[in-house]
Amino acid sequence: MTALVIRDAVAVVETEGRVRTGDVVTVDGVVVDSPAPADATVIDASGCVVTAGLVNAHHHLLQTAFRTLPGTRGIPMRDWLPAMASAYTAAGVDPELTGIAARAGLAEALLSGVTTVADHHLTWPSGADTVGMARAAAAAAADLGARLAFVRGAARDDPQEAALSAETIAAALVDDCPGGVSADGMLQVAIGPAGVHSDPRETFTLMAEVAARRGLRRRTQANEVVDVEIALDRYGRRPLDLL
Numbered sequence: 001m002t003a004l005v006i007r008d009a010v011a012v013v014e015t016e017g018r019v020r021t022g023d024v025v026t027v028d029g030v031v032v033d034s035p036a037p038a039d040a041t042v043i044d045a046s047g048c049v050v051t052a053g054l055v056n057a058h059h060h061l062l063q064t065a066f067r068t069l070p071g072t073r074g075i076p077m078r079d080w081l082p083a084m085a086s087a088y089t090a091a092g093v094d095p096e097l098t099g100i101a102a103r104a105g106l107a108e109a110l111l112s113g114v115t116t117v118a119d120h121h122l123t124w125p126s127g128a129d130t131v132g133m134a135r136a137a138a139a140a141a142a143d144l145g146a147r148l149a150f151v152r153g154a155a156r157d158d159p160q161e162a163a164l165s166a167e168t169i170a171a172a173l174v175d176d177c178p179g180g181v182s183a184d185g186m187l188q189v190a191i192g193p194a195g196v197h198s199d200p201r202e203t204f205t206l207m208a209e210v211a212a213r214r215g216l217r218r219r220t221q222a223n224e225v226v227d228v229e230i231a232l233d234r235y236g237r238r239p240l241d242l243l
Contacts, residue, residue: 003027003040006050013051024050029145053115053147061119061137062088064105065097077226088123095129099136106146117141118149120219122194124157130165131172138173138187147186151219154203155194163206166191170214180216192219196242197230 006024013019025036036042063084066072072083091097102119109117119137124130134150141148152169154162170189174180180189191207193199204220211218221227222239231239 001028001037003037005036005040005042006045007042009045009048009050011049013049051113054113055116055118056109056114057118059105059109059117059119060122061102061105061117062093062098062121062123063101064108065101066091077224078229081226085123089125093123093125093128093133095132095136098133099140102137102140103144106141106144106148110144110146115145116147116149118151118190120151120153120194120221122153122155124152124154124162124165126158126161131168134169134173134189142186149188149190152189152191153194153219154192154207155198157199157203159200159202159206162193162203163210166207166210167214170210170216174214178215180214188217190217190219195221195224195227195231196235196239197227 004026006026009021009024011019011021012024023036025032025034025040027037066084066087069083069087072080072087075083098121105119106117109115121133121137124133130152134152137150138148150173152162152166157165170180170191173187174182174189177183181187191211193203193207208218210216220243222243227239231237231242235242
């Protein structure tokens with residue numbers, strides 16, 4: 001058993017409108033409403049406010065490994081996206097790189113007070129070990145103690161290949177887990193195309209079928225500038241009108 005006490009904080013924010021003082025006690029990583037064991041580790045929180053961890057609902061952890069590349073700073077997104085895609089192709093995205101990038105990105109999050117991260121992973125080379133990539137990201141989160149919502153996204157992927165990959169990832173990571181959430185609540189798997197700017201109707205349809213079979217949440221994006229521009233040019237309608 002591992003026990004931890006956070007002591008002497010200025011305030012402990014428990015829920016909206018409910019603030020208290022006193023200790024926060026955790027046992028094996030779970031907050032408990034009981035006195036601290038005698039051998040608990042004590043953290044002095046004098047002058048601090050204790051809150052629940054923050055949530056980053058939109059992250060691309062892979063990008064942590066590709067920051068400050070020449071030619072990728074201060075440019076429009078329509079130019080940035082293909083530049084980054086070329087960098088991913090040149091590097092060869094695989095489970096090792098996915099895990100390293102996830103570990104670095106999640107460590108940054110935790111150091112900033114963010115304990116839950118939604119990773120919208122959109123880079124899946126054809127024929128890659130996609131289950132291995134998903135496992136690597138999940139393992140990084142588990143090792144660091146972060147809660148991860150891992151999204152098997154798609155961006156110009158082959159629709160059939162993307163759907164099969166999503167199915168196998170869900171089976172490997174959260175098989176028979178209601179809502180695609182692990183029993184301890186620390187991992188969730190969701191799926192969905194990047195958006196109508198990058199994926200055809202077939203990808204949306206096949207991903208939706210996987211989500212329905214597996215009880216998974218779905219995601220897409222619909223209002224970034226590049227999404228709107230491409231959708232208007234291609235379909236004459238905004239993304240939100242097409243979804």
